[in-house]
Amino acid sequence: MNLFQLAFKQIKSKPLSSILNILLFTSGIAIISLLLLLRDGFEEQMERNAKGVDLVVGAKGSPLQLILSGIYHVDYPTGNISYKEALKLSGNPLIKEAIPQAFGDNYEGYRIVGTTEEYVKHYNGELSEGRLWNKAFDAVIGAKVARQTGLQINDTFAGVHGLIEGAGHSHDDNKYRVTGILSETGTVLDQLVLTSIESVWEIHSHHEHDHGESEEHDHEHEAGHHHDSEEHDHEHDHEADREITSLLISYKNPMGAITLPRMINQSTNMQAASPAQEINRLYSLLGVGIETLNLIALFIILISAFSIFISLLNSLKERKYELALMRVMGGSSLRLFSMVIIEGISYAVIGYLGGFLFSRTGMWLLSIYAENNFHYDLSQWISLWDIYLLSLSLLIGILAAFIPALKAMKTDISKTLSE
Amino acid sequence: MEYVLVTRGLIFSYENGTSFDFPDIDCEKGRHLLIMGPSGCGKTTLLHLLAGLLNPSSGSVTIAGTDITKLHESLLDKYRGKEIGVVFQKPHFVQALSVIDNIRLVPYLNHKTISDQTIKDILQRLNLADKCDERVNRLSEGEKQRLSIARAMINNPVLILADEPTSSLDDNNCEESLKLLKSQAEITGASLIIVTHDKRLLGHFQNIITL
Numbered sequence: 001m002n003l004f005q006l007a008f009k010q011i012k013s014k015p016l017s018s019i020l021n022i023l024l025f026t027s028g029i030a031i032i033s034l035l036l037l038l039r040d041g042f043e044e045q046m047e048r049n050a051k052g053v054d055l056v057v058g059a060k061g062s063p064l065q066l067i068l069s070g071i072y073h074v075d076y077p078t079g080n081i082s083y084k085e086a087l088k089l090s091g092n093p094l095i096k097e098a099i100p101q102a103f104g105d106n107y108e109g110y111r112i113v114g115t116t117e118e119y120v121k122h123y124n125g126e127l128s129e130g131r132l133w134n135k136a137f138d139a140v141i142g143a144k145v146a147r148q149t150g151l152q153i154n155d156t157f158a159g160v161h162g163l164i165e166g167a168g169h170s171h172d173d174n175k176y177r178v179t180g181i182l183s184e185t186g187t188v189l190d191q192l193v194l195t196s197i198e199s200v201w202e203i204h205s206h207h208e209h210d211h212g213e214s215e216e217h218d219h220e221h222e223a224g225h226h227h228d229s230e231e232h233d234h235e236h237d238h239e240a241d242r243e244i245t246s247l248l249i250s251y252k253n254p255m256g257a258i259t260l261p262r263m264i265n266q267s268t269n270m271q272a273a274s275p276a277q278e279i280n281r282l283y284s285l286l287g288v289g290i291e292t293l294n295l296i297a298l299f300i301i302l303i304s305a306f307s308i309f310i311s312l313l314n315s316l317k318e319r320k321y322e323l324a325l326m327r328v329m330g331g332s333s334l335r336l337f338s339m340v341i342i343e344g345i346s347y348a349v350i351g352y353l354g355g356f357l358f359s360r361t362g363m364w365l366l367s368i369y370a371e372n373n374f375h376y377d378l379s380q381w382i383s384l385w386d387i388y389l390l391s392l393s394l395l396i397g398i399l400a401a402f403i404p405a406l407k408a409m410k411t412d413i414s415k416t417l418s419e
Numbered sequence: 420m421e422y423v424l425v426t427r428g429l430i431f432s433y434e435n436g437t438s439f440d441f442p443d444i445d446c447e448k449g450r451h452l453l454i455m456g457p458s459g460c461g462k463t464t465l466l467h468l469l470a471g472l473l474n475p476s477s478g479s480v481t482i483a484g485t486d487i488t489k490l491h492e493s494l495l496d497k498y499r500g501k502e503i504g505v506v507f508q509k510p511h512f513v514q515a516l517s518v519i520d521n522i523r524l525v526p527y528l529n530h531k532t533i534s535d536q537t538i539k540d541i542l543q544r545l546n547l548a549d550k551c552d553e554r555v556n557r558l559s560e561g562e563k564q565r566l567s568i569a570r571a572m573i574n575n576p577v578l579i580l581a582d583e584p585t586s587s588l589d590d591n592n593c594e595e596s597l598k599l600l601k602s603q604a605e606i607t608g609a610s611l612i613i614v615t616h617d618k619r620l621l622g623h624f625q626n627i628i629t630l
Contacts, residue, residue: 001520001523001524001527002527006516006524009515009516009520010515012515013514013515014515319513319514321511322511322512322513322514325511325512325513326513326524326528327472327496328470328472328499328505329500329524329525329528329529329570330496330497330499330500330501330525330528330529330574331496331500331528331529332493332496332497333492333493333496334493335528413472414467414472414473417467417472417507418463418467
């Protein structure tokens with residue numbers, strides 16, 4: 001027998017009030033732990049994908065939307081920009097690297113992005129099989145795309161118009177051929193189908209030839225497909241009229257941060273958005289909600305601490321005679337003190353373990369949801385916070401048990417026994 | 420002759436002014452002692468003094484050569500656990516624990532290890548072997564009494580103090596209980612000191628002190 005067994009038996013002997021204590025503690029810990037895990041997973045994805053991108057240039061609109069579509073491929077693009085203008089901007093001496101992207105189609109929900117090899121290099125992508133694209137309709141698929149769709153080298157597939165699975169019509173005339181599969185990078189690269197910009201242009205110029213002006217209005221509904229309706233179809237081959245969706249820019253030096261965004265926003269009809277700024281804005285928008293939930297969870301933990309305190313106090317009142325008996329049998333007052341403290345700690349630790357399990361289950365369910373809806377893997381199973389939360393739990397257990405433990409220690413044996 | 424208990428000039432005063440002046444006690448090792456007295460004469464107070472649960476206003480209590488009134492509290496706890504077993508009038512136990520765990524608790528509180536076999540032997544001797552895993556509140560009064568005797572014996576103390584062990588029992592059970600206490604004390608070689616107002620016990624003791 002030891003103090004832990006003793007504490008555990010005491011807890012077991014009062015199942016109802018023990019369950020209440022543990023349930024309260026568990027809910028508090030589960031909510032906080034889940035929020036922290038989500039935040040960590042979210043922030044890590046955010047930071048990993050925005051790494052090295054100082055500026056995203058796209059059509060005017062919401063800067064947050066531009067970042068979300070341009071870097072993370074979750075939102076719709078703000079529109080298209082002229083390739084000619086983008087090229088001109090890329091020549092700016094303050095720019096180290098400018099990666100163009102053109103997109104608007106998907107394959108089974110995975111976005112097809114026309115870009116350059118720099119995009120792959122930027123995320124340190126490596127081919128696990130095959131080669132990169134070298135002619136139109138060559139496609140390189142990310143690791144997750146390969147895993148989920150089962151596409152293999154030399155398989156062909158048709159892109160579907162739009163960015164949502166099954167929403168648009170299929171470009172059956174121009175099928176892509178898989179020439180390469182990337183190995184897992186843990187970045188947005190895993191969930192994209194990459195091809196040359198020319199392929200994307202090609203598909204949509206053909207598309208326009210085939211369907212003519214009558215379907216022009218359809219395209220205007222799709223944010224990614226702003227083919228200028230004033231233009232004539234035969235002009236599509238001209239480089240000057242080509243469009244891309246956005247440009248990912250990294251600066252050569254910090255001067256870029258000072259002059260480039262203002263220059264782009266004021267003197268061109270394009271928009272420049274800084275990922276760092278927009279992500280911070282997103283955090284501060286979400287922050288209110290997260291803070292509120294955190295406060296509620298802390299409040300629940302406080303209530304549970306109070307409930308542990310009260311139930312220990314009550315049960316010790318009932319067990320006063322038992323405590324005096326233990327002293328008669330040779331138990332020191334320090335022993336009794338530790339016994340009650342350990343009872344408090346046991347509640348907290350059981351509650352913490354419950355919270356740990358619940359938060360992981362919640363994380364698992366949420367990551368399935370995020371995977372299905374955004375193709376992002378938010379799952380994060382352990383973090384440094386777990387240790388902080390465990391310490392917090394122990395502290396709360398000790399604090400809640402401290403006064404009852406002092407009372408137990410100071411029990412007047414003779415008086416209690418003669419009552 | 421070796422004395423297991425010697426008291427000299429024991430006086431105890433309560434805060435409300437009530438004061439008790441107890442006669443000196445000398446109890447030889449292995450001999451039993453009956454302390455008789457009517458209600459309110461300070462019997463329980465004396466028992467608490469002998470067990471070191473109360474500190475006398477003056478005087479000394481020497482158990483197996485150690486004056487326990489001079490011991491520091493934590494040492495006293497240890498000494499009490501090791502040398503003294505107490506049987507109370509109304510047996511109380513730790514409700515959350517089973518019968519056998521209530522016995523196991525005693526060596527644990529005294530930082531001692533006693534094998535489960537020894538514990539089971541004692542329970543067997545007191546006819547409680549089949550109740551080992553029972554909750555204590557499901558025992559009958561007689562079983563509770565026997566369990567509290569087992570608990571007082573488990574550490575092999577030199578002194579067993581019993582506070583009114585028989586006063587709530589009928590004649591048959593009184594006799595039975597007394598026999599049990601005596602025989603168990605003899606097995607471990609302990610001295611039994613009973614504090615009571617129960618006159619039925621008078622004929623069973625050679626050494627009697629009246630308060």
